[in-house]
Each structure stands twice: as C-alpha cells, then as structure tokens.
Amino acid sequence: MSSSRCVRRGSIVALLLLATAGCTSQHDRLRQHQQKMQSLAATTRVVCESWLAGDVSGRYASTALRQTLQLLEQERAALVAAPKLLRTPDGARLSDAADSLERRLARLMDAVAQRDAASVRESVAKMPLLPAEDR
Amino acid sequence: MSALVDLILGIVTSIGGFVEAGSISTAAEGGSQFGFELLWAIAAASVMLAMLIEMSGRLAAVSHRSLAAAVRERFGIDFQIVPLAAELIIDILLLAAEIGGAAIAVTLLTGVAFNWWLVPIALTVWLVLCAFGFSVIEYGVGLLGLVTLAFVLAAWRLQPDPHALLGGFAPSMAGHDRLHYAFLAVSILGATVSPYLLNFYSSGTIEEELPESKLWVNTVTGYVGMCFGGVVSMGVLATSAMVLRPQGILVDSYQQAALMLVPTFGTWGVTLFALSLGIGCFGAAVEIALNAGYLSAQVFGWSWGANKRRGDAARFTAAFTLVLLLGLALALTGFDPLRLTLLSVALTVVIMPLIVLPFLVLMNDEKYVKQHKSRTLGNAFLAALTLLGCLLAIIVIPLEVLGG
Numbered sequence: 001m002s003s004s005r006c007v008r009r010g011s012i013v014a015l016l017l018l019a020t021a022g023c024t025s026q027h028d029r030l031r032q033h034q035q036k037m038q039s040l041a042a043t044t045r046v047v048c049e050s051w052l053a054g055d056v057s058g059r060y061a062s063t064a065l066r067q068t069l070q071l072l073e074q075e076r077a078a079l080v081a082a083p084k085l086l087r088t089p090d091g092a093r094l095s096d097a098a099d100s101l102e103r104r105l106a107r108l109m110d111a112v113a114q115r116d117a118a119s120v121r122e123s124v125a126k127m128p129l130l131p132a133e134d135r
Numbered sequence: 136m137s138a139l140v141d142l143i144l145g146i147v148t149s150i151g152g153f154v155e156a157g158s159i160s161t162a163a164e165g166g167s168q169f170g171f172e173l174l175w176a177i178a179a180a181s182v183m184l185a186m187l188i189e190m191s192g193r194l195a196a197v198s199h200r201s202l203a204a205a206v207r208e209r210f211g212i213d214f215q216i217v218p219l220a221a222e223l224i225i226d227i228l229l230l231a232a233e234i235g236g237a238a239i240a241v242t243l244l245t246g247v248a249f250n251w252w253l254v255p256i257a258l259t260v261w262l263v264l265c266a267f268g269f270s271v272i273e274y275g276v277g278l279l280g281l282v283t284l285a286f287v288l289a290a291w292r293l294q295p296d297p298h299a300l301l302g303g304f305a306p307s308m309a310g311h312d313r314l315h316y317a318f319l320a321v322s323i324l325g326a327t328v329s330p331y332l333l334n335f336y337s338s339g340t341i342e343e344e345l346p347e348s349k350l351w352v353n354t355v356t357g358y359v360g361m362c363f364g365g366v367v368s369m370g371v372l373a374t375s376a377m378v379l380r381p382q383g384i385l386v387d388s389y390q391q392a393a394l395m396l397v398p399t400f401g402t403w404g405v406t407l408f409a410l411s412l413g414i415g416c417f418g419a420a421v422e423i424a425l426n427a428g429y430l431s432a433q434v435f436g437w438s439w440g441a442n443k444r445r446g447d448a449a450r451f452t453a454a455f456t457l458v459l460l461l462g463l464a465l466a467l468t469g470f471d472p473l474r475l476t477l478l479s480v481a482l483t484v485v486i487m488p489l490i491v492l493p494f495l496v497l498m499n500d501e502k503y504v505k506q507h508k509s510r511t512l513g514n515a516f517l518a519a520l521t522l523l524g525c526l527l528a529i530i531v532i533p534l535e536v537l538g539g
Binding site for chain 1: 245383385405
C-alpha cells in the first residue's frame with residue numbers, strides 16, 4: 001500500500017472520529033455533567049469532613065474549596081453553553097444544583113477561614129445527596 | 136565509585152525520579168474513574184520504557200555518542216531537524232506542566248496561589264542547573280524523590296482485594312466512558328515513555344563515563360529501576376482507586392488528588408502528597424530543561440555537559456535557559472497545570488515514531504553498538520513500538536477532543 005494511500009486512510013479515520021464528536025447523545029452529556037457535579041459535591045464534603053477531623057489544615061481546606069469553586073464555575077459555563085440541555089428537566093435540576101453548591105461553597109470557605117467548625121458541620125450535614133450513579 | 140555503588144544509586148534514583156506531573160495526574164485520574172482497570176497500561180509502559188532506556192544507555196556506552204548525536208551523524212541534520220523541533224516543542228509544554236505542578240505543590244503547603252510560585256520555581260531550576268554537576272542533579276533529585284514511595288505504602292496499607300488488583304493487569308476495555316478510558320491509556324503511555332528520557336539517559340551515560348565493560352550496570356539499572364519506578368505509579372493509581380473512587384471523587388485537580396493519602400497518613404497525608412508532587416515535578420523540570428540543552432548542543436555540534444563550567448559551554452547553557460524561559464512563559468499564561476499535563480503527555484505519543492524509528496536502525500549498526508546489537512526480541516519490540524506509535528499518533532488528537 002502506498003504511503004500516500006495510508007495517510008489518506010488515516011486522515012479519513014481521524015475525520016470520522018472527529019465528526020462523531022457532535023453525535024454524543026444528550027443523555028451521555030447530561031450523565032457526564034451529573035458525574036462532575038457529584039464529584040465536586042463529594043470533594044466539598046470530604047475536604048470539610050477532613051478539616052473537621054483535623055486531618056487537613058485550614059490552609060489546604062481553603063485552597064481545595066477555592067479550586068472546587070473554580071471547577072464548578074467551569075461546569076456551569078459548560079451547561080450554559082448547551083441551552084438544549086438546560087431545557088430538559090434533568091438539565092434544569094443540574095443547573096439548580098450547581099447554583100446551590102456554589103452558594104454552599106462560598107459559605108463553607110468563609111466558615112473555614114473563620115475556623116467556625118459548627119457552621120461547617122451544619123452546612124455539610126445539610127448538603128443534598130445527588131442521585132447516585134452506578135460506576 | 137564501584138560498580139555496585141553505581142548500580143544501587145542508579146536503581147534507587149530511577150525509582151525516586153520516576154513519578155512526576157504526568158504519571159501522578161494520569162494515574163490519579165485513571166484510578167478515580169476506572170479503579171484498577173488501567174494497571175495494565177502502566178505495567179506495559181514501564182516495560183517499554185525499561186527496554187528503551189537500556190538500549191539508549193547501551194548505545195551511549197559503546198559508541199560514546201548520545202542518542203541525538205548518533206541520529207544526527209547517521210541520518211544527517213536534514214532528518215534530525217524535524218524530531219529536534221518536535222521534541223523541543225513537547226519539552227516546552229512538559230516544562231510548563233512540571234513548573235505548574237511544583238507550584239501547586241507549594242500552594243498545597245502554604246495556601247498562597249500557585250501563580251506566585253511559578254517564577255521562583257523556574258528560577259530555582261535554573262540555579263540548580265547552573266550550580267551543580269550531573270551527579271548531584273541526578274542523584275539529589277532521585278534520592279529526594281523516594282518520598283513518592285508513600286503511594287506504594289498507602290496502597291499496601293489499604294489492603295486492596297488481590298483478585299481485583301490482579302485483574303487490572305489484564306488489558307481490557309472499560310464498561311463506561313470508553314473514549315476517556317482509551318485517552319487515559321494513551322496518556323499513561325505518553326507520560327511514562329517520554330521521549331526526553333531517552334536522550335537524557337544516554338547523555339547521562341556519557342557524563343558518567345560508563346565504560347563498555349560495565350554494560351551490565353546499565354542493563355540492571357534500566358530494567359530494575361524503571362520497573363520498580365512503575366510500581367510507584369501503580370501505587371498512585373491503586374490508592375486513588377481505593378480512596379477517591381468509592382467517595383465519588385473524579386480527579387480534576389491536584390487539590391482533589393491530595394486527599395488520597397489522608398486515610399493512610401492522617402495529618403501527614405496532604406504534606407506527603409505535596410512533597411511527592413513538588414519533588415517529582417521539580418526534578419522532572421530540571422531533567423527536561425537539561426535535556427533541551429543536551430539535544431540542541433548535540434544536534435548542532437556545540438560543546439555540552441552538566442559537568443563543564445557553564446562558561447565553557449555557553450550555547451548549551453543558553454539553550455536550556457531559553458527553553459526554561461519559554462516553559463515558564465507558557466505556565467504564566469494561566470492554563471490549569473493538570474489539564475496542560477494531560478495535553479502534553481498525549482502529544483508526546485505523536486512524536487514517538489520519530490524517536491523510535493532511528494533507534495531501530497542505530498541498534499543494528501555495528502559502527503555504533505559493535506557486537507552489542509539488538510537481538511530478535513529487541514528488534515521486534517522496536518518495530519512494534521514504531522507501528523504502535525504511528526497508530527496512536529493518528530488517533531491521539533481525536534481521542535483528546537472526544538475523550539480528554
């Protein structure tokens with residue numbers, strides 16, 4: 001097989017793969033967003049619980065919560081960029097959950113900075129559990 | 136130093152210097168998302184690296200030429216300029232990722248935003264390169280890097296299910312998110328079999344003046360050191376799988392990954408993670424920058440050597456300084472270090488055929504390796520790796536877009 005034919009066939013394969021990028025189902029994209037949200041909520045919970053247990057410093061907890069907030073902002077931006085997803089009931093619930101988590105993160109960051117363990121404990125206890133995904 | 140001391144130091148520093156931003160990020164993300172299912176990728180990549188490292192050391196010890204110098208001599212500058220340019224571009228990306236990783240490690244310990252640490256870390260890398268000879272750089276980084284054994288200890292103390300663990304060594308396709316799984320498998324290969332390591336190792340063999348009579352030291356160091364180093368990477372993946380995955384945490388940041396050592400080490404958990412990340416990334420940054428100097432000097436025929444006075448190898452010094460500056464500039468643009476790391480290691484796969492194919496020729500050329508030519512297994516391995524590299528080079532960009 002000539003090298004030019006090889007390159008042509010390889011390019012066609014690559015283009016086909018790229019073309020399927022637009023064909024990811026809405027269900028798959030929602031599932032991915034939901035997994036990310038669950039991960040960020042779980043991270044928030046674990047960081048706060050570790051701080052309450054004295055296993056991590058306030059410095060680390062603040063850094064980790066701030067980074068989690070940045071990741072959450074990226075997820076929200078990705079959701080906003082897909083209005084079709086937001087129009088679905090699941091997408092709307094996900095958007096609401098992102099808003100709620102963002103407000104909770106802001107409160108937790110303040111509480112950790114002020115070393116207010118009671119507020120952190122109360123806030124973590126009230127964190128809603130997103131529907132579990134089988135992984 | 137006696138051969139035995141050389142051997143022990145070589146193995147120990149190979150283990151300590153194995154883990155850096157690429158291996159930590161790919162193993163942590165792989166473990167958190169797919170459990171033990173990607174252990175086979177780390178094992179395969181470690182064996183590939185061990186074989187390539189042994190060959191590059193053998194080439195250097197027998198021919199007294201580094202890999203880059205031998206390729207230039209054998210194939211000419213017109214051929215060499217393409218892999219040189221490609222490798223330098225990848226090196227700049229990797230350098231930015233490693234400087235970023237080291238900066239985040241300092242942030243984990245101090246709480247000060249990582250952007251503030253980028254310049255001091257790059258400056259420290261440069262000072263180490265200017266002030267110290269090869270042995271101090273190589274052994275210092277490697278010995279400090281033994282802190283990464285914390286991941287192996289954590290994985291052992293968490294008592295993984297032996298059947299599940301062993302099952303991870305059988306290549307398989309994930310039951311979910313297959314594109315992302317494939318992307319991570321390719322990224323693990325790219326993170327482990329980094330092209331810069333081959334020329335760095337061959338240059339180091341010349342710096343240390345390893346004689347042909349001590350090739351067995353190179354062989355044992357290459358195989359034992361790299362394979363045990365792979366065990367550290369597996370420790371990262373296994374610990375992430377047992378700690379982060381059950382809690383529903385998908386690693387998207389180093390701050391999340393740091394949580395994996397807390398159950399085992401308590402209050403020392405985050406500190407040990409930060410030290411492992413910081414030392415691993417700093418060491419890798421030193422090696423990548425130094426290799427950029429080696430590569431440029433060896434291709435263009437300049438004087439080179441970490442054991443030389445910097446003034447006696449001015450263009451070599453300028454080359455690693457320039458690459459370090461470019462890596463720092465990229466890091467300062469604000470790309471997330473973990474995302475940059477994953478992009479960089481995936482792209483290293485693209486240039487792999489350019490590095491491995493000339494190797495296949497050199498390892499069978501008596502002018503360079505005399506009677507120490509590659510045997511059938513070695514040639515078959517290099518040929519297979521070249522083909523695999525070509526295939527992965529075609530699909531890695533679509534995988535990055537779809538599954539990254």
